[in-house]
Amino acid sequence: ETGVTQSPTHLIKTRGQQVTLRCSSQSGHNTVSWYQQALGQGPQFIFQYYREEENGRGNFPPRFSGLQFPNYSSELNVNALELDDSALYLCASSSRAGVGGYTFGSGTRLTVV
Amino acid sequence: DQQVKQNSPSLSVQEGRISILNCDYTNSMFDYFLWYKKYPAEGPTFLISISSIKDKNEDGRFTVFLNKSAKHLSLHIVPSQPGDSAVYFCAAVVGAGSYQLTFGKGTKLSVIP
Numbered sequence: 768e769t770g771v772t773q774s775p776t777h778l779i780k781t782r783g784q785q786v787t788l789r790c791s792s793q794s795g796h797n798t799v800s801w802y803q804q805a806l807g808q809g810p811q812f813i814f815q816y817y818r819e820e821e822n823g824r825g826n827f828p829p830r831f832s833g834l835q836f837p838n839y840s841s842e843l844n845v846n847a848l849e850l851d852d853s854a855l856y857l858c859a860s861s862s863r864a865g866v867g868g869y870t871f872g873s874g875t876r877l878t879v880v
Numbered sequence: 881d882q883q884v885k886q887n888s889p890s891l892s893v894q895e896g897r898i899s900i901l902n903c904d905y906t907n908s909m910f911d912y913f914l915w916y917k918k919y920p921a922e923g924p925t926f927l928i929s930i931s932s933i934k935d936k937n938e939d940g941r942f943t944v945f946l947n948k949s950a951k952h953l954s955l956h957i958v959p960s961q962p963g964d965s966a967v968y969f970c971a972a973v974v975g976a977g978s979y980q981l982t983f984g985k986g987t988k989l990s991v992i993p
Binding site: 771798800802807808809810811812815823825857859861869870871872873874 | 884886916921922923924925926969971978979980981982983984985986
């Protein structure tokens with residue numbers, strides 16, 4: 768059973784650019800959530816997808832958007848990057864209701880310069 | 881406004897002794913609480929959880945205590961082992977079926993051999 772895999776592991780972008788981060792859910796998981804973890808902070812909920820529909824969103828602007836595909840993999844897109852977007856982006860998947868079933872990936876470290 | 885607070889950024893404990901990690905919350909709607917452990921370059925790993933209808937949950941060396949009136953929970957690790965050295969995050973949700981975790985900033989535990 769494979770876990771949650773995220774790509775790339777690291778990347779550097781310039782302010783104003785756009786970025787796409789990818790997540791492959793654990794086999795059998797149909798729900799995926801994305802979190803942003805800034806340096807020295809705990810992870811902060813961005814949004815959640817269930818069966819290709821967004822069904823929960825945290826306090827993030829619309830330039831943060833996502834997709835979930837039929838195979839339950841997911842993308843996080845961020846437009847018009849700002850310096851404060853520099854963070855570790857974590858993807859988590861689950862096959863059942865409740866956060867106890869979450870499996871987190873190792874994250875993508877995004878640096879905006 | 882930080883709804884989940886971990887006021888100790890770091891904690892050092894001797895191997896074999898008890899580690900106590902604390903967490904306070906302000907949102908009285910939270911009714912399910914979780915602890916995650918995070919090693920460098922890895923995603924958070926679920927450790928233990930507790931529902932607000934309980935005041936204690938135990939799993940091997942790990943015990944979580946919940947004091948609803950004080951809006952306080954703690955994680956006890958007995959005995960502490962060097963492999964327990966990691967960052968520990970307290971998290972809370974409204975409804976155990978929810979996916980939207982609210983995390984604290986984490987406490988870095990160092991277990992000294």
